[in-house]
Amino acid sequence: MSTNAHATESSQTVALTVDGHDILFPALPYDIHARARSSTGDPQLQQFVNSATLLKDTGRKKVCGEVFGSNYEAMRRLGGDIKQHTLDHLDFYLDQFVERATDAGAQVHFATDGNRANEICLKIARDNNCKLCVKSKSMVTEEILLVPQLESLGIETVETDLGEFIIQLDHDAPSHIVQPMIHKDRRAVGRAFERELGTEYCEDATSLARVARKHLREKFRQADLGISGGNFLIAESGSVVICTNEGNGRLCTSAPRVHVAFVGIEKLIPNLEHLSVLLKLLARSSTAQPLTCYTHIITGPRRSDEPDGPEQVHIVLVDNGRSEILKPETREMLRCIRCGACLNSCPVYRKIGGHAYGSVYSGPIGALITPMFKGLANYPDLPHASSLCGACYEACPVNIDIPKYLVKLRVELVKRRITKLSDRVFFKVWAATLRYPVTYRLVGFLQKLIFRLKARTQSQLDSGDPYVSRGWISDMSGPVRGWTDERDMPTPTARSFRDWWRNEHENSE
Amino acid sequence: MNVSLFVTCLTDTFYPRAAIATVKVLEHLGCHVDFPAEQTCCGQPMFNNGFEDESRELARQMVRVLEHSDYVVTPSGSCAAMIREHYEELLSDDHAYKHAISGLVAKTYEFVEFLVNVLRVDLKQMDVSWPGKVTYHYSCHLRGIGVTDEAVQLMEQIDGLQYVPMEKMDQCCGFGGTFAVKYPQISGAIVNDKVDCIAQTGAQTVISNDAGCTMNISGACRRQGQDAKFKTLAEVIAEGMGLLE
Numbered sequence: 001m002s003t004n005a006h007a008t009e010s011s012q013t014v015a016l017t018v019d020g021h022d023i024l025f026p027a028l029p030y031d032i033h034a035r036a037r038s039s040t041g042d043p044q045l046q047q048f049v050n051s052a053t054l055l056k057d058t059g060r061k062k063v064c065g066e067v068f069g070s071n072y073e074a075m076r077r078l079g080g081d082i083k084q085h086t087l088d089h090l091d092f093y094l095d096q097f098v099e100r101a102t103d104a105g106a107q108v109h110f111a112t113d114g115n116r117a118n119e120i121c122l123k124i125a126r127d128n129n130c131k132l133c134v135k136s137k138s139m140v141t142e143e144i145l146l147v148p149q150l151e152s153l154g155i156e157t158v159e160t161d162l163g164e165f166i167i168q169l170d171h172d173a174p175s176h177i178v179q180p181m182i183h184k185d186r187r188a189v190g191r192a193f194e195r196e197l198g199t200e201y202c203e204d205a206t207s208l209a210r211v212a213r214k215h216l217r218e219k220f221r222q223a224d225l226g227i228s229g230g231n232f233l234i235a236e237s238g239s240v241v242i243c244t245n246e247g248n249g250r251l252c253t254s255a256p257r258v259h260v261a262f263v264g265i266e267k268l269i270p271n272l273e274h275l276s277v278l279l280k281l282l283a284r285s286s287t288a289q290p291l292t293c294y295t296h297i298i299t300g301p302r303r304s305d306e307p308d309g310p311e312q313v314h315i316v317l318v319d320n321g322r323s324e325i326l327k328p329e330t331r332e333m334l335r336c337i338r339c340g341a342c343l344n345s346c347p348v349y350r351k352i353g354g355h356a357y358g359s360v361y362s363g364p365i366g367a368l369i370t371p372m373f374k375g376l377a378n379y380p381d382l383p384h385a386s387s388l389c390g391a392c393y394e395a396c397p398v399n400i401d402i403p404k405y406l407v408k409l410r411v412e413l414v415k416r417r418i419t420k421l422s423d424r425v426f427f428k429v430w431a432a433t434l435r436y437p438v439t440y441r442l443v444g445f446l447q448k449l450i451f452r453l454k455a456r457t458q459s460q461l462d463s464g465d466p467y468v469s470r471g472w473i474s475d476m477s478g479p480v481r482g483w484t485d486e487r488d489m490p491t492p493t494a495r496s497f498r499d500w501w502r503n504e505h506e507n508s509e
Numbered sequence: 510m511n512v513s514l515f516v517t518c519l520t521d522t523f524y525p526r527a528a529i530a531t532v533k534v535l536e537h538l539g540c541h542v543d544f545p546a547e548q549t550c551c552g553q554p555m556f557n558n559g560f561e562d563e564s565r566e567l568a569r570q571m572v573r574v575l576e577h578s579d580y581v582v583t584p585s586g587s588c589a590a591m592i593r594e595h596y597e598e599l600l601s602d603d604h605a606y607k608h609a610i611s612g613l614v615a616k617t618y619e620f621v622e623f624l625v626n627v628l629r630v631d632l633k634q635m636d637v638s639w640p641g642k643v644t645y646h647y648s649c650h651l652r653g654i655g656v657t658d659e660a661v662q663l664m665e666q667i668d669g670l671q672y673v674p675m676e677k678m679d680q681c682c683g684f685g686g687t688f689a690v691k692y693p694q695i696s697g698a699i700v701n702d703k704v705d706c707i708a709q710t711g712a713q714t715v716i717s718n719d720a721g722c723t724m725n726i727s728g729a730c731r732r733q734g735q736d737a738k739f740k741t742l743a744e745v746i747a748e749g750m751g752l753l754e
Binding site: 488 | 520567652702
């Protein structure tokens, strides 16, 4: 199936694919251009993504400023240091977590890859004869494609996060780590509910939420398997921490008799004191809230003297490529707490949306970890499709220098010769001419000559002050054509600064 | 005070008036300005595209050329950021250069930053007048070197200048060097957003202190039929001081 054809459809209409999986799992190697073009040409997507990301980004800055004030930078560094420390000693904290979680009665499983993680879950489901699964939001389960696996076993699996529920009904795919349906609006929800749930079409958010609530309550009542992700793992107590806003997380992890939590191994932190720092940063960075409405700290299954809770708690620790990123050169990338602040602040994400990244993780952090997870040669565009503006670094609550690592991936692309030969030749020649003032001036002169001749033939050359007058080119050819696809190209002025310095400034002294 | 001008390749060839203004303002403020003619490019295009060896060569050359300067001032935030943010790591194995690199990093300033933080200029005391409505493009690389509202501070000290902030001021213009050429559809969408934000301010002049951003935004304004003049703050100050027409 052609990926590009689907990309063109996906942002506007119901995806033609089975639950949108090939939106996030396109044919490889992935070329971003077609989807980027489709997104930038979609006025609805432009409007939805722009306004939602701006709202969250502005809110984040406001609450972080109000609460942390001049300590904000120190807070970000502290958040980063806590995660970095845990990653630096991950073997120790993993051992401690497994021991303490087991003591608390949870069953801890270790999955080296996605297949293994799915097998573990399917076995638990089969052993317990589960028929209906309610699931709260989890990026790891998207990453390993868990839901279709469960469904193939005949286990009905219902996403219960409102955004994910709508995405599932609409056979779409999430396009943001935190706000999965950022690319959709109320009308799309109304249509999906009408079509899939048989309710009357409406656009009122409260009524729509009520419809979802009614539908989901019934599922929660009947479900025998609850699946969740985990925002943090506490090594000292063996707990899984889940932050949600809708209460669905609590129902998923307490109503069904079996709870399975899928958590990436990088989510570990030492103890509750560290959690207090990271919770403050997470909620403010992701949704501009002081705290998420529900923060669950789950330590083992229901005790004999407790009225509620699952009989079994399983924690699946997922590696799936993470230990590869754990090497010292790239370890910092694993600090990510999936708050989505880098997506909200990113000018590129704001224009192309999440699906254009062609992977489960989008935005700046996705552009880093996707090539790490799935191979740099499979995603050569992602490290380059960034202006390196640094907004993501500034927004990151755990201080990940995303632009720095994007450049490091670009270095890898060159070293491994994935970068096109023509680019390699171009940059080497360009750099060579810049090494000597003589060749620098010669190239500058030729550039001026060619550009100005071209502008003259298009009658777009001004006259007047030689240090100001310039021309414009509206259709360039060759390697720089992309520039004039979108904007005009100014020519150099008639004379350069060097000319002025030599002819006018030095003479005047 | 002895100041070496690092003109940058784009300003040299595309915006010489900005560099002329920089020289004239610095001289007016009592600095002795020299221009080491051996300078070419800081290596940013190669660095950003992953050509480490090539950028290393150019970085070494910059370090050599500017080794004996007291201060290095450049009218470009992005080239200042290249030196300050990346040279030390880029040349970390180069022990012979270690001392000179940290020296260069410590003495390199973007023009506006130099005026406010080193010369501690108060334009109010100098009778600088520039009547007109302007908006200001905050270029991303200033973020990297920790420059935030210095330009706004200076603009507010200029008599007659009416500054209108633009919406989404801290959103990148979409230049990103070769990004603009490799991903024109993305870069184009970002810069057209900027053009709309400029139009909303009603200002006729855009102050932009980075040549790359200016090429991008002015080219998009022209394509969109949005009439706007682009100047650096150095040019506005020079005009306001009567040093440039």
